[in-house]
Amino acid sequence: MLRSEFKELVGRVVVQHFTAFKQFSNVLLWHIPHMYSDVMAQKTEITPLGLLEVDEKVSADMVKAVQYINQRYVPYTSDLENGNNISKPVVHVILSGDQLTKQNADAAIRAKANEDSSFERMEGLVPVTADFHCSMNFNDVIFKRFYSPSSQCDFGSFFHLRNVVHRTNVTKSALGDNYRPCNTFIQDVLDASIIAVVLHHFSLHTQDDMPVSMPTSFLSNEEKQDWFDEQILNIVDTYILNESPEFHNMLQGNLQSPPQSTAVPQPIVCQMPRCSHPPFKT
Template identity: 35%
Template sequence: MYPMKSMKQDLEFFFTHRTVPNILEDLSLSNTATCTATETTATTSTATSKDVDALDIFTFSGLSNEDLADLGVAPLSPTAYPTSPTPPTYSIIFDNLDFYMQTHHQSISHTNKSIHWINHMCVIDRVNSLQMNEHKPANTLSSYDIGQSLPGPDTQDSLRIEYIVLGSRILTHYLEAFKTLSSVVVHHIPHKFSEEMARPSTDYPLGLLLKDETQTADLVDVLQHFQREYVPRCPNGLHKILVGGDRLTEGNCRNAQLMFAEGVSEEERLEGLVFKFEDWHAIRNLFEIYHHIFFKEASAKDHSTLLANMNLLRSVTLR
């Protein structure tokens, strides 16, 4: 073995006085010697570093960046492996599809039919929920201070700014004197996800389910279908998805989910589904309330009601 004064000198001597066949032969011997030394260490535990072939010292993987710089060798940059895009998150929206099928010639076996099906679709979330923090709260409910939920000075300032924006919209929309300022009014309060929420919704129809959501057995089949087909399975468990419908559908789904609370697994308990009601149903309910208040027949004598205006304009055909 050659005398070793420094790592740099040994490497220069090795690569200067060895040919490629000799290097390959020495590397082969080095691998054999390493395997033999490993087996001997496992049985006797008496092997020392001098028993290992000297070529093990000259592996570049064991050199630091400073050693490589002394040798004039540039360190290799880590390989940037391609990364797959983050999968989108989505919600499942479904509602009942009811229609009445009349027959031209009725018989005992051929009568009118009342059809009740379910139409469902997938709506992609504009903001991916996978980037949201899923950690548990820092404090328990018993140690929580209700004062932390009360609006402080910062919250009051934010509310004041938002009320100013809302008030400016109302003034420029309903008062003729302020309509000239409608072009400078803030019509959208900016927030963190303003750009994402300005994009149109992306939805995919998933077809019809020949089930009646008013029947408990059919609704259970539908929820089990959602759990089995649409809930993602992750290494750390199920990734929950939102399932939306009207308020009656939401209540029925929650009751059906409670019936399976004693299930063995998460899938049997339908824990991958989180139910919610859709906003357009709330707006429709609000319109029904307005219609019920202002379209009362007893309100014909009350000014500014719908029936009073109809009587004033003699527009009785609007009914």
């Protein structure tokens, strides 16, 4: 599954940036199907919900807001069970926002966990973190892991590449107003890495060169797709999902620290002429 998805993602970059591969755009899967593809393909209906004069940082206000949304926009039904009129949500409604909003909404719902009915417990609401905020937090994790001003001399590091292309609006945090420049920078670095790999893999000098192994024509779209898939999968297997033990250890979280040198440290002798200071211990 991961291998096939990498194939499509790498293939998009190759088709977009290499002249000889633009002919494969009609056999490339531009949208990876998933279990919600049919739902996502439907036209979105946007309905203004108005404004509530509440502060989500205040617990009482957040409870009031969630109760209002639960009452207005979550359908409930009543079933006669054991002589009691018990309300149940017909559907669960997603309440999305940033992480803080989700946390506050969860707290507001938990505050009503001991109420008698599903309606009063607001069981029809499902607080989630919106995709945009998930993307923002994911980018921030990437920057915290790979972006460091101390790596400016490390060729190919995030900070080094940031200086090379003079992206002064890229900072160490990808949150808030920094999201768009940092997100664009991540995409550009990824595309550039794939371009460099393809140039090396096919022994090309420029993005306009024709690979020697590419046929001059194809008899059918099936033949074209088979050849293209084989080439991209070869790149994925060689440069991304390689079979090295280090790679599998990294996936399993078992990447070992580099072996420590067993050499006995030698004392450092002062190089100043006529210095009589004894050697420094290391």
